[in-house]
Amino acid sequence: MTxxxxxxxxxxxxxxxxxxxxxxxxxxxxxxxxxxxxxAGGLLERGRSYWILRGETVSGETIxxxxxxxxxxxxxxxxxxxxxxxxxxxxxxxHPHPANAELLRQAGGLEHLPPGARVPDLLRAWGDLYNERLxxxxxxxxxxxxxxxxxxxxGSFANYDKxxxxxxxxx
Amino acid sequence: MAPKxxxxxxxxxxxxxxxxxxxARVVVHATFLISVLIAxxxxxxxxxxxILRPTGAMRxxxxxxxxxxxxxxxxxxxxxxxxxxxxxxxxxxxxxxxxKTSFLLVLFYQGLLRSFGHFNHDEMLAVFCLAVLAFTPxxxxxxxxxxxxxxxxxxxxxxxxxxxxxxxxxMAWTYFSSxxxxxxxxxxxxxxQNNLPALAIYHSLDNLHDTSFRIAFWLPQIKEYLxxxxxxxxxxxxLFPVAVFFPRLRWLILGGGVIFHLSTLFLxxxxxxxxxxxxxxxxxxxxxxxxxxxxxxxxxx
Numbered sequence: 001m002t003x004x005x006x007x008x009x010x011x012x013x014x015x016x017x018x019x020x021x022x023x024x025x026x027x028x029x030x031x032x033x034x035x036x037x038x039x040a041g042g043l044l045e046r047g048r049s050y051w052i053l054r055g056e057t058v059s060g061e062t063i064x065x066x067x068x069x070x071x072x073x074x075x076x077x078x079x080x081x082x083x084x085x086x087x088x089x090x091x092x093x094x095h096p097h098p099a100n101a102e103l104l105r106q107a108g109g110l111e112h113l114p115p116g117a118r119v120p121d122l123l124r125a126w127g128d129l130y131n132e133r134l135x136x137x138x139x140x141x142x143x144x145x146x147x148x149x150x151x152x153x154x155g156s157f158a159n160y161d162k163x164x165x166x167x168x169x170x171x
Numbered sequence: 172m173a174p175k176x177x178x179x180x181x182x183x184x185x186x187x188x189x190x191x192x193x194x195a196r197v198v199v200h201a202t203f204l205i206s207v208l209i210a211x212x213x214x215x216x217x218x219x220x221x222i223l224r225p226t227g228a229m230r231x232x233x234x235x236x237x238x239x240x241x242x243x244x245x246x247x248x249x250x251x252x253x254x255x256x257x258x259x260x261x262x263x264x265x266x267x268x269x270x271k272t273s274f275l276l277v278l279f280y281q282g283l284l285r286s287f288g289h290f291n292h293d294e295m296l297a298v299f300c301l302a303v304l305a306f307t308p309x310x311x312x313x314x315x316x317x318x319x320x321x322x323x324x325x326x327x328x329x330x331x332x333x334x335x336x337x338x339x340x341x342m343a344w345t346y347f348s349s350x351x352x353x354x355x356x357x358x359x360x361x362x363x364q365n366n367l368p369a370l371a372i373y374h375s376l377d378n379l380h381d382t383s384f385r386i387a388f389w390l391p392q393i394k395e396y397l398x399x400x401x402x403x404x405x406x407x408x409x410l411f412p413v414a415v416f417f418p419r420l421r422w423l424i425l426g427g428g429v430i431f432h433l434s435t436l437f438l439x440x441x442x443x444x445x446x447x448x449x450x451x452x453x454x455x456x457x458x459x460x461x462x463x464x465x466x467x468x469x470x471x472x
Contacts, residue, residue: 004326008333011306015299015341023348026356028290030227030282035349037292039356041366050377068381071218073210076441077288079379084288085222097234099221121219129214152376157368157391160376 047154049164051082051147055130059139070129082147086116116167119147123169131171144170178329184416185339186457187332193263193313194456195335196270199300200261202448203277206294207253216246218287226290229282240283252276260304263314270309274301293443296345300338300449307334336415338452343412345446346428350408361405362398371438380440387438404431414453425450 022034053065067078074081084090091100091110100118107113127145134141146168152160181187220241225232239245253276259269278301281294308331310316311324353361360366371387374380390397407427414424428450436442 004330007306008337011303012337015302015337016344019344019348023352026352028227030229030285030290031278031295031298032227033290033292033295034352035292035345036352036356037349038370039349039352041353041357041361041363041370044365044369046369048373048376050373050379052378064378066378066383068379071211071214073212073215074218074284074288075206075210076291076293076381077284078381079377080289080291081222081287082379084224090222090224093224095230095234097221097223097237118219118221122222125217125219129217150376152373154369157372157388160372 043154044157045154047151049083049149049151051079051086051149053126054146054148055127055142056144056146057139058141058143061140065126065130065145067126070126082122085118085122086147086149088113088115088117090118116147119167120169123147123167124171127169127171142171144168177333180416181329181332181336184418185332185335186455187328188457188460189308189312189326189331190460191456192307192309192331192334193311195300195338195452196263196266196304196309197261197313198448198451199297199304200257200270200273202297202445203273203294203301204254204257204261206445207250207257207280210250212246212250213243216241216243223286225286226282229279229286249276249280253280263310263316266310266314266316270301270305274298274305277301292345292446294445296342297445297449299341300452303334303337303341307331309334335452338449339415340412342446342449342452343415346408346411350405353405362402364394364397367397367401367438368394374439374441381442382436382440384437384440390438407431418455421453425453 018032019034022028022032026034026036026039028034028036053067055063055065057063067082068075071078088110090096091104091113093100096104103117104110104113107117123145127142130145131141146166148166149164150160151162151164153162185191218241220234220237223237223241225237240249253273256269256272256276259265260273277294278298281298285291308324308326311326311331368387368390371390375383375385375387407424411424411428414421429447432443432447
């Protein structure tokens, strides 16, 4: 075996062995990936929550806002970012950010934290990004931005939009 | 000497020239370069760090690092570094270095994105292809390095052919293992009538996806036919390795892939553009090379 063949054998093993481990365990451990895309399919019986981002303009309109137009780098991951933020997942890390650790301490633990404790921060970031693209005098500027949560209870292909709750942030 | 069966496979299924591997370098780097150029890094730097959840290897970095990075200025520096590295990798300048820096920077950036959202798979194959390119001689042709170099480098054809095969096998793995996992986790219930409409409708309800196609709501009307469609997709995923080993059937499999990914876009608002771009790795680029005769031997002795 030449040096080249040895090098390529090592490269192949270094790439495929972790991938095979991830496949066996069905576990993504960045950067090792298992292609478990849509592996469970969609259970009609299972209820699902979803969110719509909306803005309230200075002129009094309520408009839908696509986060993709504000933070396009997140592409395809925005919906799970919102999902995780509402679920306070950044507080469930073994070592949360110091600001989150402090908020946890003040609240008296994760169980006392309200859902979406950091949603207002996210809404403010999106609201500011939206307004910065408009002239200061524009009636289309937002005075508030909100995240409306809905639920499709499942069981039938109907009744998709049961309103659950809303997070609202003045700008 | 490489094992005989590997040489036979390589000779039969992939181009064995420095030019073909160099085109693969251009394709992978250009794919990431485009996605980095159109992404607003400064806006990304405005997201609150308190919603970040470092995933996997990203947890090795301290919070103080993320505090410094996750600002508009910090993210613009990252973008600049990525653009410089990816351009250098794409044009083949200082290739042994630029391919490695591109791999590391993209690896970090993709990990950062996944630390906000979920572990989606679109770019992951291309990340692994960057890893392959970082450790193979992908700058010997079709590169600035070649123009600047006085002496031509002679390497065996296997040095260029095997990395192409490796990248094609990686793509085959993504689809084949995906089909296997679906059957491991869900079994034949994956083929039930409500599976696809329920999943597609869920991904069409919010305004947080990249697109807002509403075709999914029409699927319940034809749900009795959908198990056949889903089964066909599973079969296609299982058969994807055929695209690697049987070049004559390659375009049938890849054509099916284009239809599949466009279907997920219109039905589920989920798209895999990076993965689709890598279908270019299956083209026999030697056919388009005017300097093919200058390339090393086309078959591995």
